[in-house]
Amino acid sequence: MALCRRPGPWDDMMPTTSEAPRPRGTLSARPLSTPMSRxxxxxxxxxxxxxxxxxxxxxxxxxxxxxxxxxxxxxxxxxxxxxxxxxxxxxxxxxxxxxxxxxxxxxxxxxxxxxxxxxxxxxxxxLVDGESMASYLRRSGPLPPDEALSLTRHAARGLAAMHAAGVVHRDVTPGNLLLVHVAGEPYAIKISDLGLASIAGHTDDLDSTLAGTTSYMAPELVVGEEPDHRADVYALGMVMFFALTGELPFTGRSPAEVYAHQLVSPAPPPSWLVDDLDPNIDRIVLTALRKDPAYRYATMNAMFQDIERALKLRAGTPNGVAATPPSDRYHPKTEEGRQLLERLVAAQA
Incomplete structure (x- = not known):
């Protein structure tokens, strides 16, 4: 399936790269350092x-x-x-x-x-005998749709279990998804690094504006609002976009520019970069990447089920979210958030 960048309103926010995808290969162990001494x-x-x-x-x-x-x-x-x-x-x-x-x-x-x-x-x-999804993507380049869907399906299943236990990861990135071999499939995913996780019923003092990796942060995290499980839905949508296309929907010369895009720029569909992509996959990714959490998947399990439908593992076609937001722009709930949004957008003018 060929990459085919199509003209669109997202041209000024997409990265360019001259690096050719590396050949696909098998999982390899990371080099180890020298042994411990005393x-x-x-x-x-x-x-x-x-x-x-x-x-x-x-x-x-x-x-x-x-x-x-x-x-x-x-x-x-x-x-x-x-x-x-x-x-x-x-x-x-x-x-x-x-x-x-x-x-x-x-x-x-x-x-x-x-x-x-x-x-x-x-x-x-x-001990997980495998490499991160980030490392794998650096070697392989964009993945075939079925492989990208299969990996994100495993991640969605693990995140759904975390949410059921009252835990929100808050830093879902390819670097925190570890690949392992499983019977019947090339790889499965194990989610790692819960250092930024929030736990239901437990108050943490972590500054939520710092909780996460810039390119994968949901808009509510950008403006410092308390996120729920739908912040992980957004981040997994980013992971899925990157796995399919080899690029991120929002880039910039600084973190502030990326934050501004996260708040006000509609995400392009993956099919803008991937020729002949199933429209159902676009529907899944764009539903996950809605600015307002109310218009994303209500639960990670709902996203998991749509991924299974796209893989023909479950009857029906992906549902997405029927309601369409009036505008795909984040509207902060606090005055501090509104002021931050205005400053970020003004700085890019």
Whole structure:
């Protein structure tokens, strides 16, 4: 299926790229760092023998570890030493533990244990032998529609389980979706990194305007309003658009320009970039990317069911949302949000 950029009102917001898609390939393990040195630093809780760093973020490192009790390998996420005294960071780490402990689902990375090591909190997770969807897309380029739908179907199923447990992820991106092999399908998805998740009944102090990755943030997050599960619907619509086209619907020279697009620019249909794309897929993506949450899918399960209909795994055709918004522009609910929208839009004039 060929990419075919068509003239349209979205021309000034789409990125250009000269990089050709990389050949498709099999999943490959990420390169590992050098082994840990001193045993006192290496063994946690007398049980988890840290072998190598397999991932590193701003808050924590993730280690491949041997579990002495089970004989299995696990992933151990350990807060960086220089952040051990930062109460805000420790609360965010604790929030991730609370969130992931609520969920037991095959499409969500499973928590096995947690604790404190030398005044640094840690979280033990099942080891996922695969790569992120972001890495896969960098190698493969845009995916065939059925493959893109299959991957987002798994992600939608996992997110629906999270929402049923009262957890909103708030940072659904290809980098937080891990690919694993499953019988009968090329890959399944396991959702990871719940560090920005919100939990029903628990008040967090995380600044919601900072909660998320710029290109995947729902409009309500941009203006600092408290999001619900429909913010994850929006983000998964972004993931689906990117998987299908290899591009994002909104780009800019600065985060502020992207934020402005998230608030006031209608999303283009994926078919603007992908020739002969099934209109039902357009319907799913554009429903997920509505500015006003009231016009998106009401639940992640509704989006999951429409993806299954598009894959012919469920009877019928995708429904989307019947109601059409009067204008696809976000209308903040607070005065602070309205002022922020005005400043962002004015800055791009």
């Amino acid at each position: 045993k006192s630093e290496r063994v946690i809780a007398g049980r988890y023998d840290l072998v190598r760093v397999i991932g590193k973020g701003g808050m924590a490192s993730v280690f491949l570890a041997d579990d002495a009790e089970t004989g299995r390998q696990v992933a151990v996420k350990l807060l960086h030493a220089h952040l051990a005294a930062d109460l805000d960071v420790r609360e965010r780490f604790a929030n991730e533990i609370r969130a992931i402990r609520r969920i037991d689902h095959p499409n969500v990375v499973r928590a096995l244990d947690d604790g404190d090591h030398q005044h640094r909190p840690y979280l033990v997770l099942e």
